Amino acid sequence: MKKTKDENTEELILNAAKHIFQSKGMVGARMQEIADKAGINKAMLHYYYRNKQLLFEAVFKNAFSLLAPQLNAVLNDDSSIEDKVKNFTLNYINFIAKHPYLPNFIIQELNRNPGFLLKMKDNPAFPNIEKFKKQVAQEVENGILKPISAEQLFINIMALNVFPFVAKPLLVAFTNTDDETYKQLIEDRKTEVADFIINSIKHT
Amino acid sequence: MKKTKDENTEELILNAAKHIFQSKGMVGARMQEIADKAGINKAMLHYYYRNKQLLFEAVFKNAFSLLAPQLNAVLNDDSSIEDKVKNFTLNYINFIAKHPYLPNFIIQELNRNPGFLLKMKDNPAFPNIEKFKKQVAQEVENGILKPISAEQLFINIMALNVFPFVAKPLLVAFTNTDDETYKQLIEDRKTEVADFIINSIKHT
DNA sequence: AAATTTATTAACCAATTGGTTAAACCATAT
DNA sequence: ATATGGTTTAACCAATTGGTTAATAAATTT
Structure with missing residues (x-):
């Protein structure tokens, strides 16, 4: 067969x-x-x-199933917030280097048709912030982190890591860099972004 | 006529x-x-x-000409980095509330056709990082800011401000919020984002 | 007001596109 | 070998789409 x-x-x-x-x-x-x-x-x-729609959905689900575990590493892993920020930043940039079109594809298509997410939300692997919320609240209470909401922290982590890929053409133009230099800038972010975040949220 | x-x-x-x-x-x-x-x-x-292409270009240039001054407020204004971060964060969120489709539109179309930017780069109002670079270097040297490259700082500012709009459907889903709550989250960011950035870069 | 230029419309066209169909192909079981 | 079932193809089709045209309407100039 x-x-x-x-x-x-x-x-x-x-x-x-x-x-x-x-x-x-x-x-x-x-x-x-x-x-x-x-x-x-x-x-x-x-x-x-x-038909085209079903073929597209197969591709989309496939792409989404690649992305989800990356996000769950931030949301559901057991290590400290600081460690997770460091690991995620490093891993995500490596991950996208292997799948450069992925973030843009997902973002673009979800904006075109947000209802699409409903079809994925029942999946148990669908990233969910609940555990992360408890952890952030705990670390804030313990004085490890300065007060911040889990949602804002999560958005900030995503933004700092994903945006440089999504907006690459714009950022290349505004920063007057060529493709090679930009690649180096991204490379530097593997540690810079984590430091930037930790610096801001960690209690001294 | x-x-x-x-x-x-x-x-x-x-x-x-x-x-x-x-x-x-x-x-x-x-x-x-x-x-x-x-x-x-x-x-x-x-x-x-x-034809369609020329009509599209008219629309695109129009959209871009709305965005450019916002970015130039960060890159070319004379106030301190700290003030610019605070002002930009506040202003940009208000600006996008009035033009919700704008960032996505520009990013999406530039990814489809990056060559498009070349047609705009000669415009004197095209955002350019040079002045900002000098200012950041200066403030770092003066001990106002911790060491950071202007490019990375600029990318961070953009990311933290723009991404929540670009990735809204994803973020709404992951953070388990409804549209109204997300709007409030964005509202909170008018000051939170600036604090987050300043916290991270300012010398104590 | 007649002539001329500009603005607007309805009808049309060629090309593209997602999708269908009926026939052919091919591996395997009988 | 041959009947059977899934696989593949070429040809076709109806609908959509960007774009054109020729005629008409409305301003503007003379």
Whole structure:
């Protein structure tokens, strides 16, 4: 039934779709282009995924399932806030280097269709802030952190880590850097961002 | 020649195009939809703006020209870094409340077509980091600020202020908030973000 | 007011696009 | 070998879309 080859047709399609959808978005992507990239007939896309919307959802869920564990490392890990900030900052930048289109793709498509998230919220791996809230409250109470709400801290962590990728073209232009220099700037952020955050929230 | 009415047709089109392009993006927007929103015939769009691309560019430049002065307030104003951070944070959040689609629109379209920025870079009002670099270096040297590069500081300021709008659907979902609560969270950031930044960079 | 220029419209067009269909292909079980 | 079921293809289709055109209406100039 299934070809025991390197990639069966279904995966071939999903991979091609991933590339096209992530670089052109749902509306910009063309079914023919996906078929071409996969090296198969366009009818096969419909044979395996029925229509564009379902193929897109398969790609989106796939992308989201890559991102979720990264965020859960901040929200649900047992180490201290300080350690988690340090680890997340380091890991996330490495992670995105491997999936450069990912944050933009997810953000863009969710803004186009926010209802999309509802389909994922029941997933038990869906990132949730509750545990993190208790931990922040605890560390604030213990005098480890200065008073801050978990929500604001989480937003700040996300912002400082994700934004440089999302807004890369703008930031490259405003800071007068070329691609190579910008890459170095991002590299420096692996430690700088953590320090920036810790500096601000840690009680002295 | 020109109607002295409230809005002439050209403006009518630009306004309608602004709404449609900003909510659906260049590829998602339909010329017919823009014409309908403007209450005119589709052929008029071509009469005034020749084609979709040129109409889009008019909208984009218009949006960009709204954003640029905001950023220049950080980069080129004469007040201290601390004051600029405080003012920008406050002003930017108010500004976006009036133009909610703007940051996403610009970021999305620039990622689709980064070459677009080249057309704007010659504009003298195009935000440039040079003056800000000197100022940061100066304040670091004077012991007002802890050592930090102007680029990283600028990226941090942008990230903390812009990201909560760009990633709103994601952040609402992860922080388990409804729209109203999120609005309040943003409101709190008018001062929280500035404190967060100052806390981190100011020498004690 | 006649002529001319500008603004506006309805109808049309060619190209693109997501999706369908019917036939062919191919591996496996009988 | 042949019947069977899933797989793949080429050709086709209806709808959408950006853009054009030729005729009309409304200003503006003469």
